[in-house]
Amino acid sequence: MRILGIDPGLRRTGFGIIDVSGSSLGYVASGTIVVPTELSLGERLKVILDNVRDVAAQHSPDEASIEQVFVNANPHSTLLLGQARGAAICALADSNLPVHEYTALQVKKTVVGRGHADKEQVQAMVQHLLRLNGAPAADAADALACAICHAHHLPLSAQLAQSGHVTFSGLRVRAGRVLR
Template sequence: MRILGIDPGLRRTGFGVIEASGMRIQYVASGTIVVPTELPLYQRLKAILDNIREVIQTHQPDDSALEKVFVNTNPVSTLLLGQARGAAMCALADSNLNVSEYTALQIKKAVVGNGHAKKEQVQLMVQHLLSLNGLPSSDSADALACAICHAHANPLLQKLKSHEQSQLSHQSRMRAGRLIG
């Protein structure tokens, strides 16, 4: 399965693509979408949307993972980050990709083993886990870490979803049996 991870930001949006097969993961690509700050907000959001669409067309992911927005002390920054995240999510949805969301705490815990790890620790672990020659940029490392988190969580999520569907199916059959009998 090819997974696209996104670390959204209004100035810098990181992306990372990995190939996952069981517990084996392999680096495919990563980068940072740098959005000119002098553009009006709507053009900045469109730049994020267009660039993520291009990444999707180029790398053809099967699934995607997106970092959830955290609420910080500045509500304006939180709102702007949410809009950048929305532009990224629209690009993913427009390409018919499933979008799984993870908090920074979940991502860091999955990659580093510590939900309060520093950015440098995430970069080093991503480099190590993907056998990269050099240290990825902070934005790329965060996006790759998001994809790695999804690669580890997805098999469990699929089992839970399958179990949930079989439970719902069983309940429907039971209800139908009561209606008939």
């Protein structure tokens, strides 16, 4: 299975593609979409949309994962980040990819082992897990980490699907009934 991970941003959007075979992870590609800041908001969102769509077309992933927006002290920044994320999700949906969402805390906990890891720790673990010669750039590392997070959640998702259980916001549900 091939997974495309996205770390959305209005100035820099990271992407990372990995192949998953059982418990084995393989690096395919990664990079950063640099969005010119002199463009209007609409033009910047189009740059993200077009480039994420191009990455998906070039690498033919089976699924995609993206970081959820966190609410920070500046609501305006949060709104802009949400718009960048929306442009990326639209590109993924337009590419007919199932999109899975993870919080930054989930991604860091899965990849590093603790949810409050710093960027350098994420970069080092991504380098180690994918057996890279050097640390990827910060935005690309975050996107690769998002893809790795999804790869680690795949077996659980498959088990839940086979058992007829699905999760919604942390609740397990079977045939419309909430299970405790």
